[in-house]
């Protein structure tokens with residue numbers, strides 16, 4: 001028998017619970033480097049099959065298992081239990097997003113905001129049948145911008161995102177900057193108009209929670225600062 005760690009998980013089933021409550025589980029540590037996701041699977045498969053959470057790839061690729069661990073947003077499949085420096089681990093759904101059940105949040109609004117910034121290449125110049133090439137140098141400018149897996153950890157960690165329901169949030173800004181930075185794209189002004197709004201980049205208070213929360217170590221705050229600089233330079 002491995003050592004046990006106490007997990008306290010915020011539970012809520014809208015079909016039967018009046019309000020959310022914490023439920024305790026004793027999870028056995030079965031290998032060094034055991035992940036939070038393995039603990040969740042152990043609970044669901046062996047202790048309580050009613051526990052509900054999202055997961056798919058278990059490799060930090062699909063972005064489906066973002067949650068709040070002892071107050072910090074992270075991916076369950078990328079977080080080792082031994083790296084959480086306590087014998088008790090508290091799991092909650094991502095803050096600032098409506099809870100559907102237990103650790104599952106409604107991400108519809110998050111994705112709508114992502115779509116708002118037009119997360120695709122915009123071209124007005126006809127390209128015919130030719131590919132649009134980039135130099136190696138131009139391609140490198142996208143490093144640190146394209147790797148986002150849309151887990152929502154960044155936006156959900158942002159107090160502005162919690163309080164302003166129309167705030168686009170760090171995820172949308174990072175994605176907008178990814179396309180603005182792409183030399184093949186011709187949609188910069190279109191995007192800047194959307195971002196230059198009281199619910200856009202000006203609402204950010206540079207708290208850096210998004211940077212701390214990103215499991216891919218991306219920097220949405222830097223993207224926000226770059227967008228603001230561009231807005232000022234272009235005198236939008």
Ligand code: FES
Nearest residue numbers: 056058062063077
């Ligand atoms: Fe896909 Fe964690 S399960 S990112």
